[in-house]
Structure formats: structure tokens, C-alpha cells
Amino acid sequence: MSLNHFLLRMDKADAPVFTKAASAVFALAVGLFVTTRLWHLTAYSLWIDEIFSLQIARLDWGGLMAHVVEDIFHPPLFFLLLKLWIAIGGESLLWLKLFPVLTSFAAIIPFFLLCRELKLRAAEINLALVLMAVNAYLSYYAQELRMYSLVVFFTVCSLWLFFRFFNCEVGTRKHLVALFAVNLLLVYTQYFGWLVVGVEFIFLLFWARRKLPAFTVSVAGLIVCFSPWAYAVAQATIRKEGLGRAIDWVRRPGWYSLLDYYATLNGLFDFRGSRSLGVLLFGSPILLWAWRVLRETQEENEERIAAFWGLSLFSFLPVALTYAVNQILAHPIWHRRYVIIVAVPYMILLAIAVHRLRPKWVRTATILLVGGWATLAGFKEVSNVNLSRSNKHKVAWEALIHQMIQAGPPQENGIKVYAFGWMLAIPMQFYLEDAHETRFQVVAVDDSVNKISRNMINLPLLNYDKDSASWKHDKDSTELKGAHFWVTFYKNKREQVEGILMDRGYQVGTGFEGGHPNDRTVLAPVWRR
Secondary structure (H helix, E strand, O other): OHHHHHOOOOOOOOOOOOOHHHHHHHHHHHHHHHHHHHOOOOOOOOOHHHHHHHHHHOOOHHHHHHHHHHHOOOOOHHHHHHHHHHHHHOOOHHHHHHHHHHHHHHOHHHHHHHHHHOOOOHHHHHHHHHHHHHOHHHHHHHHOOOOHHHHHHHHHHHHHHHHHHHHOOOOHHHHHHHHHHHHHHHHOOOOOHHHHHHHHHHHHHHHOHHHHHHHHHHHHHHHHHHHHHHHHHHHHHHHOOOOOOOOOOOOOOOHHHHHHHHHHHHOOOOOOOHHHHHHHHHHHHHHHHHHHHHHOOOOOOHHHHHHHHHHHHHHHHHHHHHHHHHOOOOOOOOOOOOOHHHHHHHHHHHHHHHHOOOOHHHHHHHHHHHHHHHHHHHHHHHOOOOOOOOOOOOOOHHHHHHHHHHHOOOOOOOEEEEEEOHHHHHHHHHHHHHOOOOOEEEEEEOOOOOOOOOOOOOOOEEEEEOOOOEEEEOOOOOOOOOOEEEEEEEHHHHHHHHHHHHHOOEEEOOOEEEEEOOEEEEEEEEEEO
16 A cells, blocks of 8 residues: 555556456566566577677777677777676576666656556556566567567657657656756667657647747757768768668568558467458557547547547557658668567557547456457466467577587597578577587588478588678589588578488488477488498
């Protein structure tokens, strides 16, 4: 009850917002939030993108900044914070993974403050938090050693401070200064943070024009503070002659990409039509609330209408703008992780919309359906049942490499390890180096040029150059060499890989397996017949 006394009153009511039952539900939701993000936290090793983060954080401060500039695609804040985190606790897998996880936990605080600023009821807050807790998309990026959990944290902070600035009648300057500081951190964490700032500007343009001049000054300050970084990245882009080579793997989004993204926020299943059904189930309450707002019914007070338009803009406009821009760009930059900024406002919008349904039995049934769908989909992902997303990078490389080292002759050097695919070659090379194991040389079979198939005449091979820390094509050789070597490949490609080796006079041993149950990775010895 002392906590309830602390909470702000809602709609000028005298009763506390949270009853004991609502407080208990909130506590359970927080526990669920924490559990889903700690589940299997260290079951798998770092994958390519996470290895990239760690390698940058290992550089000295000057080298870190120079490398991030040349990389072009990411602002530096996350890498700077990661370097500090490593300086505090080292590089154990648990400690590294705790950085994004604890950041995701911290987002609960601004989430709650945002909900209070929007004057949400306890039931609405609890439903939104449950949806966030069980969502596999948010849980996945909360565990990844990348900037996305930090992006979510700063986005929610920005939304809280923005609505605080929008609602306040006095003392707006201090709220605007705080909002400016958070937005600066946000855009220095991910470039898509500028979409959050842009949507805030658009919202004020329609709902609070008298506050627009002051906010415009803060945006101008953001541009000034960000311009040195933008200039450095622009110069690096010119030196690289554009972005084409670096993002040629990105596909241009179609309408199905939008459906798939919001289906991901709702929760994914594998049966046919599940995405459309989920979008219909989750989208209907939002559309019904939109209809009532457009009709301007007496039930919708000014605060609720402002909340609807604000959350709707933050939930859909960044994705729509990203989609539209990608239709005209020469090289698309679409990926659903980039627009993670819309996840939390979308779930808050949905929670409010569901509780606006009438009559009561419809509202109760919809809450059960939405909550049940999201929870079941989330737990299917966590329990490795859902096949909807690739899990090929989930491999415990340290264990596999240890088994290979134990099985290899201790006196033999220069043992080749042919990795059939980039996602296998890079972590294999990284963890061999971390183990200070020099007997093995990783060679990548470049599957980006030709898909691995038995009828391949020449194999595009790449060797790792330590001086430049890059992979280079071996122009002198396109064939596997040696009487004995190792190969690593995905289990579902065993037939193709074994066919390639058999046609060249080799036989493949049983080897070892590891990784995600749905995408097993094989590390096997090979001998000439």
C-alpha cells in the first residue's frame, strides 16, 4: 500500500491505481519478463554480429572510433558502453550477455512512467507488460550482444519524456532538456532513432503547435551535435564508393514484410494463415478504437484521443516510412530488427484498445485470446518448438572446438577446417583464436557466390588474413587439400557436402554435433579413401 500511495492518481480519482490484486499481477508480469530474458542465456556462443561487437570493444579507444566510422552502419555509443562493461567485469559469456539483458530490465522503469503519463489503468499496464514479457522478438534481442535492447530502453525513455513535455503546462524547459539528452543518446545508439524524433515532431505539428518552436530548437541542437559523426561517416562512405557491397544481402521489403513484422510483434505460429489470423485478432481492437476516435464519441476524452494518435503514430509511422523509402533506394536497408523502436508503443496501444472494447464479455474474451496467443507463441519460441525463425547461429562453439582439439593428433600442425558457409567460418576462426589454438587453419567455402551443391566443379575458397582481419579469395586453389582435414556444415546440408567430398575421393567421419535442435551444426573429420 505504501507503493500505491506513491502512484499518481488516475483521472483525478481518490482510489489508488493499483489494487493488491493488480499489484500482484504486475509483479508476476515483471517476473515473467525477467525469466524469459534469462532463459538459456548462455546456452549458445556468440554469433557473427555479436563477435563483431566484441572485437570492436577490444580495440583501444581511438581504434574503436575509427573502426566504427569505417563500418558506417552503426553509431558508436553501444560499443563505447560495451568497452566500459568489459573493463568492469571481463569477457565471460555470462557477463557479456548480462549487458543487453540488464538494459532490457531497465526499460521497465520508463515503460511504467510512460504508462502513468498516458494515464493508463492498472489492467492496461499489466496487459502491455505481459505482451512485452512473452514476446520472442523482444526477448531474442534482449539477449543479443548488440545495440537493440539499448535502443528499446532509450526509445521508451524518449516517449515518456516526450509525453511528459506534451502534457505539462509549466516547467516545459527542464522536460525538453531531458528529452534532448535522451534523444541524443538514442540517435548515437542507432540511426533509426531519428525516426522517433521525427514522429515526435509530426505529433506536435498536429496536437501542440505552440510547443513546436521549442521542440524544433531541440531538434536543431540534435542535428548540430550529430553532424560531426555524420560528416565522418559520409567521408567513409565516399571512400568505400557507396554502401552497395556491404548491404547487398538485404532484400527489398514487400507488403508481406510488413505483415510478417507485425505478426512477429503479435507472436508467431507455424500453421498456414497464422500470420494473417494473428494480425486480424490483434488489429481488430485497434481498428475499432480508431473508428470510435474518428467518430469523436463522448466516451473518448481528449487525453485518450491524444494517447491513441500518439501511440498509433509511434507504432506504425516509422515502419511505413522505412518501407516507403526502401522502395526508392538503390540498395534497400530493411530488416525487422531496425524498426524495433515501434514494439513497445504498439503493445501499449494494443493493451489500451483491448480494454476499450464493449460489452464486458467481448473485452474479457479478447483479453484471453490476445494474451493466450502471445503467451503460447512466446513459449513455443523459448522451448525451441517454433520453426519460424532461423536458429543456425545458435551453436556452442567452445564445446565443439574442444572436442575437435581432443580428437586431433597433438603433434600435427596446419590442419585445415573447411567451413561450408560464412556463419560457420567466422565463429570457428574467432573461437580457435580465443583458445590460442594454432594447429588448425579455417578455410571458408563461400556460399554467397554459389549455393553449396554436389555438382559444384570449383569451390570458392577464402583464407583468413590476420594482418587485415579479413577473408580473401584463394585465387591459386579452388580444391580441398590434404589427406586429412575437418569440415563443418549444417546438418540439413550433409547430403550435399558428403557428395562433394565423395566425388573428390574422401570419406566423412561421424564427428560431433551441436547447436539449436532445429538447425544442428556438424563438425566432422575427413580422410582420403
